[in-house]
Amino acid sequence: MSPHDRRSLARRRFLGAIGAGTGVGVAGCIGDGGDEDETGGDGDNGDDAHPNEPHISEPGDEPLELSEDQNCVVCSMTPADYSDWHSQLAHETDERAIFCSSGCMTAYLAAPAVDSESVGAWTVDFETGELIDALEAHFVIVTDESGAGGDDVMGLNPRPFEDEDDAVAYLEEWDAEELTEDDIIGFDGIDADVASHYRPGRFPEE
Secondary structure (H helix, E strand, O other): OOHHHHHHHHHHHHHHHHHHHHHHHHHHHHOHHHOHHHHOOOOOOOOOOOOOOOOEEOOOOOOOOOOOOOOOOOOOOOHHHOOOOOEEEEEOOOEEEEEOOHHHHHHHHHOOOOOOOEEEEEEEOOOOOOEEEHHHOEEEOOOOHHHOOOOOOOOOOOEEEOOHHHHHHHHHHOOOOOOOHHHEEOHHHOOHHHHHHHOOOOOOOO
8 A cells, every 4th residue: 555545544543633643643742741852842942052953963965864862843743754755854954954844844944044045955746655855846835734634744745746746735635724736835945834834933033
């Protein structure tokens, strides 16, 4: 069964329980008590450290192999545990940012912790389940959590596709809200407005 088929099955199976599924996903990321200051929220923690600072320094413009000792720079979850969702980014200055999901990647891109160009970025194709070039990907910006079916990491994430035709076809498949081709964006279109749909409070805002 393909990742897309698994998601479709999960969407049908868990639609009735979406409220509970979303609550668990968010609680797992925020942690006990939901103190966002500890995880890069919008509170003032009294220092100048960027909340989403990359943890890895390694040169190159190819994706890293993920391991259990790597954490998402946005939410601290383990990207290796989310093979259908994980993403990563490499800066020109060798810093690497690893994410559990495309949604957490949007929070990083809304306010990057490193003032350096991206030499590579990768995410998982929603249709094929394969790692693809995020710099060339087409992201469908879904915003209604009721259509996620409890299958998303952290509640809701944009849907990345390598093939633009697959992204367009997905517009008809997503029936939680009416979407148009204007809701398909490229990597360069990911900004604070986009990130606010997925990880509000997880990136510093000007």
